[in-house]
Amino acid sequence: MTLDQLVKQNAAWLNASGSYSDIIVSSRVRLARNLRDIPFATLTKASDEDRIVDTVLDAARATESLAKAEYYDLSSMDELERQLLVERHLISPTLAMRAGRGGVMVGPEETYSVMINEEDHLRIQALVAGFEPHAAWKTVDAMDTELASHLDIAFDEEFGFLTACPTNTGTGLRASILIHLPGLVLVQTIEQVLRGISQVGLTVRGFYGEGTDVVGGLFQISNQVTLGISEQEILDTIERVVRQIIDYEYDARNTLVRDAKAQIEDKIGRAYGILSNAHVLSGQEFMNLTSAVRLGIGLGLLPSPDLKLLNDLMVRIQPSHIQRVSEAVLDSEGRDFHRAQLVRERFANGSA
Amino acid sequence: MTLDQLVKQNAAWLNASGSYSDIIVSSRVRLARNLRDIPFATLTKASDEDRIVDTVLDAARATESLAKAEYYDLSSMDELERQLLVERHLISPTLAMRAGRGGVMVGPEETYSVMINEEDHLRIQALVAGFEPHAAWKTVDAMDTELASHLDIAFDEEFGFLTACPTNTGTGLRASILIHLPGLVLVQTIEQVLRGISQVGLTVRGFYGEGTDVVGGLFQISNQVTLGISEQEILDTIERVVRQIIDYEYDARNTLVRDAKAQIEDKIGRAYGILSNAHVLSGQEFMNLTSAVRLGIGLGLLPSPDLKLLNDLMVRIQPSHIQRVSEAVLDSEGRDFHRAQLVRERFANGSA
Numbered sequence: 001m002t003l004d005q006l007v008k009q010n011a012a013w014l015n016a017s018g019s020y021s022d023i024i025v026s027s028r029v030r031l032a033r034n035l036r037d038i039p040f041a042t043l044t045k046a047s048d049e050d051r052i053v054d055t056v057l058d059a060a061r062a063t064e065s066l067a068k069a070e071y072y073d074l075s076s077m078d079e080l081e082r083q084l085l086v087e088r089h090l091i092s093p094t095l096a097m098r099a100g101r102g103g104v105m106v107g108p109e110e111t112y113s114v115m116i117n118e119e120d121h122l123r124i125q126a127l128v129a130g131f132e133p134h135a136a137w138k139t140v141d142a143m144d145t146e147l148a149s150h151l152d153i154a155f156d157e158e159f160g161f162l163t164a165c166p167t168n169t170g171t172g173l174r175a176s177i178l179i180h181l182p183g184l185v186l187v188q189t190i191e192q193v194l195r196g197i198s199q200v201g202l203t204v205r206g207f208y209g210e211g212t213d214v215v216g217g218l219f220q221i222s223n224q225v226t227l228g229i230s231e232q233e234i235l236d237t238i239e240r241v242v243r244q245i246i247d248y249e250y251d252a253r254n255t256l257v258r259d260a261k262a263q264i265e266d267k268i269g270r271a272y273g274i275l276s277n278a279h280v281l282s283g284q285e286f287m288n289l290t291s292a293v294r295l296g297i298g299l300g301l302l303p304s305p306d307l308k309l310l311n312d313l314m315v316r317i318q319p320s321h322i323q324r325v326s327e328a329v330l331d332s333e334g335r336d337f338h339r340a341q342l343v344r345e346r347f348a349n350g351s352a
Numbered sequence: 353m354t355l356d357q358l359v360k361q362n363a364a365w366l367n368a369s370g371s372y373s374d375i376i377v378s379s380r381v382r383l384a385r386n387l388r389d390i391p392f393a394t395l396t397k398a399s400d401e402d403r404i405v406d407t408v409l410d411a412a413r414a415t416e417s418l419a420k421a422e423y424y425d426l427s428s429m430d431e432l433e434r435q436l437l438v439e440r441h442l443i444s445p446t447l448a449m450r451a452g453r454g455g456v457m458v459g460p461e462e463t464y465s466v467m468i469n470e471e472d473h474l475r476i477q478a479l480v481a482g483f484e485p486h487a488a489w490k491t492v493d494a495m496d497t498e499l500a501s502h503l504d505i506a507f508d509e510e511f512g513f514l515t516a517c518p519t520n521t522g523t524g525l526r527a528s529i530l531i532h533l534p535g536l537v538l539v540q541t542i543e544q545v546l547r548g549i550s551q552v553g554l555t556v557r558g559f560y561g562e563g564t565d566v567v568g569g570l571f572q573i574s575n576q577v578t579l580g581i582s583e584q585e586i587l588d589t590i591e592r593v594v595r596q597i598i599d600y601e602y603d604a605r606n607t608l609v610r611d612a613k614a615q616i617e618d619k620i621g622r623a624y625g626i627l628s629n630a631h632v633l634s635g636q637e638f639m640n641l642t643s644a645v646r647l648g649i650g651l652g653l654l655p656s657p658d659l660k661l662l663n664d665l666m667v668r669i670q671p672s673h674i675q676r677v678s679e680a681v682l683d684s685e686g687r688d689f690h691r692a693q694l695v696r697e698r699f700a701n702g703s704a
Contacts, residue, residue: 262689266631269696273625279618337614344621 001070001106003081007324010352011088011127012109014311018130022298023246025178025218025311028089029136029235030125031144032163032172034154041119041164049101052121056114059150060105065143066114069105074098080329083320089127091115112139119164120172122147131242133175133235141231160227170227175238178207179245182217182295183252186264193248194219200241201225207287207314216287217295221245253299268296276347281340282332286317304350312352313343353422353458355433359676362704363440363462363479366663370482374650375598377530377570377663380441381488381587382477383496384515384524386506393471393516401453404473408466411502412457417495418466421457426450432681435672441479443467464491471516472524474499483594485527485587493583512579522579527590530559531597534569534647535604538616545600546571552593553577559639559666568639569647573597609651620648628699633692634684638669656702664704665695 001009013026034040035055038048060066074082074095082096091104095118102117115123124147126139147153154162161172168174184190194204207218221242223234256264271292275281290310296302297310315321322335322342330338346352353361365378386392387407390400412418426434426447434448443456447470454469467475476499478491499505506514513524520526536542546556559570573594575586608616623644627633642662648654649662667673674687674694682690698704 262631266692269629269631270626273627273629274622275625277621277625279614279621340618 003072003077003084004324006070006088006106006110007084007321009109010308010312011315012111013089013127013129014308014315015129015352016307016311018128018132018135020246021130021307023180023249024131024242025129025180025314027128027131027133027136028125028176028178029133029140030123030174030176031140032120032161032168032174033122033124033144033147034162034164035121036152036154038121040121040154040162044100044117046100049117053101053103053116055151056116056122056147057105059147060114062150063143063146065139065146066105066107068108069112069114071103071105073101073103075101075103080320080323084324087318087320088315092118092123094119095123112143114143120168131177131246133177133239137173137175137231137235167224168226170225171229171231171234173226173231173234174222175235176205176220176222177238177242179219179221179242179249180217180291180294181219181245181249181252182291183249183256184245185217187252187255189248189252193245197221197241197245198224200237202238202241215284216291218287218291253295257299264295264299265301268292268299268301272296272302272347275343277344278340279344280333280336281317281343282336283317283319283339286339286343287314290314305347306351308352309346309350313346316342355424355429355436356676358422358440358458358462359436359673361461362660362664363667365441365462365479365481366660366667367481367704368659368663370480370484370487372598373482373659375532375601376483376594377481377532377666379480379483379485379488380477380528380530381485381492382475382526382528383492384472384513384520384526385474385476385496385499386514386516387473388504388506390473392473392506392514396452396469396473398452401469405453405455405468407503408468408474408499409457411499412466414502415495415498417491417498418457418459420460421464421466423455423457425453425455427453427455432672432675436676439667439670439672441667444470444475446471447475464495466495472520483529483598485529485591489525489527489583489587519576520578522577523581523583523586525578525583525586526574527587528557528572528574529590529594531571531573531594531601532569532643532646533571533597533601533604534643535601535608536597537569539604539607541600541604545597549573549593549597550576552589554590554593567636568643570639570643605647605651616647616651617653620644620651620653624648624654624699627695629696630692631696632685632688633669633695634688635669635671635691638691638695639666642666657699658703660704661698661702665698668694 085091086093086096090106090113095102095115105114112126124140124143126136128136156162160170163169163172184193197204201224202221203224205220223238271289275289294310297307317339319335322338323330326338437443438445438448442458442465447467457466464478476492476495478488480488508514512522515521515524536545549556553576554573555576557572575590623641627641646662649659669691671687674690675682678690
């Protein structure tokens, strides 16, 4: 599958299925793994990188779970092409920025990806629509088990899996839930809820990952700790805490509808009206307005568009996607113009 | 015709016909007249007011031009009912606020009205859609001629018609053009144009009349001077100056489309989108957003709604109309809610 075919594809994790898909966009689980006897991270030389790529690709070919994966060699891609993969959440910004040899294996419908020569030699991730951390875990666990039978993975009896950064040592597992919490933002209890999350060993990031601001009421909730607890405990904790947050969010939405129905309907209606008719639209404004539209769909106040379309657009309105599809290098103004056009057309259609 | 029937009616001057109706909403001409030997204005006693009303109504019954007029006695109306007539531009705020006996004769489709016991004993006005000051003049002139043959009108050989306020003495004529100048506002040459207008003896007011702010790019241009020039000269001057302003406005619109097409389309699209979907809408926001929509229709950028609908709504979204139609006394919040609902429904339909 070429990069252009990939860009046209609708990723499965954006199809708004799975549990609680009115609130939870997706669940992601990733494992950090390294090969024994090859230097980690910044100590890796060019010859090491070649060896890692070749060894991993050979191993992957011998597995069932990765048999259908497509390999993309980042060394042969320019910045805009790498950025496409970042925007699709298939690779990390860290991998996109790396100078040396590296790449990513991408599964059918982008259900999983395996990054090679990111911060760790291997980053194995699965992305699933809705609140499905266990399903994502099952996918990465199968890949990890198969790969491990063909690779000599760095593992210590005391510490567990060894990683480039000690924050990942142990299980090497990070589970992330992409959750939409406009109700908690609007009733202004979000800060309190986020403080509670950090007290139980979880952490919160924005949609665009580590170090990014929260936009459009979208939060990524993930585990902080990977060492000294089992994979099952990590998944159970995140599942338990997120279930609680879902309840808080539903409560907040009920409060809003009860106490400020006209104002909420106004906010939702205006956001829908602007997205359907704007001719200049920044990415940030898109995220903020679709947050209100997403809430409107959740509350049953908007018959159209569907959530799948919003999820799909969330990826497609990003800078590299806009430029790839319009086949032009565009400045911010040009992107805002093409972004508005795309959103208008897709909103007029209403479905992904 | 009852007040409720009047409120349901579409006034002819709002039907977006006539010359330059993409820029000019309506043309209005009014004549100030007084009865000889009855005190003017603040000197008028209750018994005088009764006599004026009776005399004028008797005279009107004897005319052809006023034969089909409906008389509304303001003394029997509450404040909200009087305000309905103000909102329809059939009476002035001055007449609405008067404590004594007074009333208004209203012609079929609100093409004309004759106020009795306003600042002057008689205010005879005609309202015509589009740029038609001469048509409006013809209507008032016919009424004035007929009424004068049955009434003893205060007239002085040297000064002309005598009026309560000296600014109306002479012809007693004021011609007003309600013009939409969003192009000049956006290219920021409006101040310059308005200065030019005041230098040729014309004056500019907002949509809601004397002492009101300009909203929604709508200006009322009218003559300042009534004394020492003929009716024809007044009409010719206003026609000549307004034709020039129309040219400036078209130039400004061309400049905008040439230099900032995306921004203009964005402004127009967003305004349309908000009006079509808002659930809370103030009168001022309505006027500002419809200004952009009106521009969009003028530029051929919006297939719907039509100008007639915008004109009609401009009257119907006002406080007394909103309350009369919803059959409730509403505070500002309540009116904003009902206003938004009315505008959404009418925009969805698209035509008046």
